[in-house]
Amino acid sequence: MNVFASMDVASIQAGLAAKEFSAREVAEASLARVAAADEKVHAFLETTEELALRAAARVDEAIAQGNLMAAGALAGVPVAFKDNMNLEGTHTTCSSRMLENYVSPYTATCVARIIDAGGIPVGKTNMDEFAFGSSTETSAFGCTSNPWDLGRVPGGSSGGSAAAVAAGECTISLGSDTGGSIRQPASFCGVVGVKPTYGTVSRYGVVAFGSSLDQVGPFSRSVRDAALAMNALSGRDALDCTSQNVTCDFTANLDEGVRGMRIGVVREFMEAKGLQPEVKAKVEEAIAKLEEMGAEIVEVELPNAHAAISAYYVLGPCEAFSNLARFDSVRYGYCDPGHKDLGGQYEASRAKGFGAEARRRIMLGSYLLSSGVYEKYYYPAQQVRTLITKDYTEAFEKVSCIIAPAAPRTAFKFGEISEPAEMYLSDMYTISINIAGNGGMSMPVGLGADTGLPVGTQLIAPPFKDENMLRVAAALESVYGCAPVAPAFADGKVGE
Numbered sequence: 001m002n003v004f005a006s007m008d009v010a011s012i013q014a015g016l017a018a019k020e021f022s023a024r025e026v027a028e029a030s031l032a033r034v035a036a037a038d039e040k041v042h043a044f045l046e047t048t049e050e051l052a053l054r055a056a057a058r059v060d061e062a063i064a065q066g067n068l069m070a071a072g073a074l075a076g077v078p079v080a081f082k083d084n085m086n087l088e089g090t091h092t093t094c095s096s097r098m099l100e101n102y103v104s105p106y107t108a109t110c111v112a113r114i115i116d117a118g119g120i121p122v123g124k125t126n127m128d129e130f131a132f133g134s135s136t137e138t139s140a141f142g143c144t145s146n147p148w149d150l151g152r153v154p155g156g157s158s159g160g161s162a163a164a165v166a167a168g169e170c171t172i173s174l175g176s177d178t179g180g181s182i183r184q185p186a187s188f189c190g191v192v193g194v195k196p197t198y199g200t201v202s203r204y205g206v207v208a209f210g211s212s213l214d215q216v217g218p219f220s221r222s223v224r225d226a227a228l229a230m231n232a233l234s235g236r237d238a239l240d241c242t243s244q245n246v247t248c249d250f251t252a253n254l255d256e257g258v259r260g261m262r263i264g265v266v267r268e269f270m271e272a273k274g275l276q277p278e279v280k281a282k283v284e285e286a287i288a289k290l291e292e293m294g295a296e297i298v299e300v301e302l303p304n305a306h307a308a309i310s311a312y313y314v315l316g317p318c319e320a321f322s323n324l325a326r327f328d329s330v331r332y333g334y335c336d337p338g339h340k341d342l343g344g345q346y347e348a349s350r351a352k353g354f355g356a357e358a359r360r361r362i363m364l365g366s367y368l369l370s371s372g373v374y375e376k377y378y379y380p381a382q383q384v385r386t387l388i389t390k391d392y393t394e395a396f397e398k399v400s401c402i403i404a405p406a407a408p409r410t411a412f413k414f415g416e417i418s419e420p421a422e423m424y425l426s427d428m429y430t431i432s433i434n435i436a437g438n439g440g441m442s443m444p445v446g447l448g449a450d451t452g453l454p455v456g457t458q459l460i461a462p463p464f465k466d467e468n469m470l471r472v473a474a475a476l477e478s479v480y481g482c483a484p485v486a487p488a489f490a491d492g493k494v495g496e
């Protein structure tokens with residue numbers, strides 16, 4: 001049966017070590033599975049057969065020499081990368097017409113580290129254009145479906161990466177999270193999704209959206225697999241000056257349980273208007289389980305978190321506006337032909353190359369940074385940023401982890417949310433964490449009572465203490481079990 005990609009890291013490696021199958025067979029089976037399941041899911045924009053087989057050959061070589069682990073901690077594990085991550089020789093489109101024909105001349109550090117750890121790269125995944133969005137509907141190359149209900153979105157912007165793991169097309173995938181783009185799709189697709197503390201993972205080679213907010217992290221179906229990916233990803237990279245020397249073993253305390261741990265609950269979050277009752281019920285249940293397991297639940301306050309979305313939609317577009325200025329049709333990207341003057345070429349190329357949401361963000365950022373306006377919005381947004389960061393610092397003096405919803409609702413239908421401002425609320429529980437810079441993750445806690453769709457609860461850690469949230473997640477996993485492959489894709493099924 002074609003289920004290698006549905007297995008976790010430990011079971012793949014046990015099978016490899018026992019010579020039940022080879023890494024090449026895993027790679028071929030995963031690629032075949034992507035080809036079949038993706039007819040329904042459309043999580044992938046490109047598959048990377050050659051690279052996968054090359055990586056598998058290295059793993060099989062290590063096995064032949066009797067030392068599987070010499071190939072790395074992720075030896076033989078099928079992985080996929082969001083399409084804003086450079087992988088030499090592949091297209092890196094950011095799901096934009098602007099970069100439709102762009103081929104990466106180099107590999108991002110995060111991608112290289114996963115492959116160096118023995119991961120088998122099976123392909124690049126769909127996303128909202130330039131990571132602007134919460135549903136993957138802004139991709140220029142078609143929508144990705146949620147494997148739990150093909151008529152619904154997988155969330156976004158890393159929707160392809162979340163859906164690929166939920167459909168058992170790969171074991172681990174990488175996403176990027178600027179305001180919630182790992183945690184919200186993880187919640188919608190019922191998988192684990194980790195946004196590490198800013199600086200834990202190098203951003204080198206990841207197409208920049210908001211450079212002070214962007215962070216790369218893994219999706220997986222088990223907490224241990226996410227921790228293994230974190231081990232491979234984290235650490236100083238001379239090519240990204242914001243990366244830090246993180247040397248933590250993220251698997252070290254997964255089995256410690258939560259007895260005696262103080263875990264914070266934010267009342268404003270739990271009582272917020274817009275929080276779907278079925279999500280609230282599931283998060284409350286998870287809180288009760290943690291308490292039963294011996295955690296002390298403590299109320300904490302984040303008095304400025306309500307201003308996070310407003311601050312983000314100033315800071316994010318300002319940073320995006322400057323980062324996207326490089327797509328000028330001369331050095332990169334789509335070039336509209338036939339213009340006599342450069343100004344005309346810029347204008348037409350950017351107007352046609354970028355989709356509506358990207359243009360909206362660029363125009364907003366350009367306006368917000370213009371003289372006179374800057375003082376009115378950008379300064380106060382930075383001040384709000386300081387206040388939110390201070391809120392978290394104070395909260396983490398009382399607790400070592402905070403639990404909250406990951407998203408206010410379960411996955412919505414295609415086209416159901418058309419108002420940008422309403423879409424922006426998808427990240428009401430995640431954005432403040434990017435603003436403060438600490439780590440957050442979404443952990444599946446079962447299905448909502450009303451829709452029957454996956455619900456994620458968010459765990460939030462103090463800066464550079466991401467092991468705390470993984471520990472709490474592992475405790476929840478001992479109650480809820482590992483995230484299953486979505487039913488229509490379980491046991492090798494492909495969406496029938």
Ligand code: GLN
Nearest residue numbers: 131132133178179180181
């Ligand atoms: N949904 C948010 C936005 O559209 C966050 C996106 C992200 O984290 N990349 O900006």
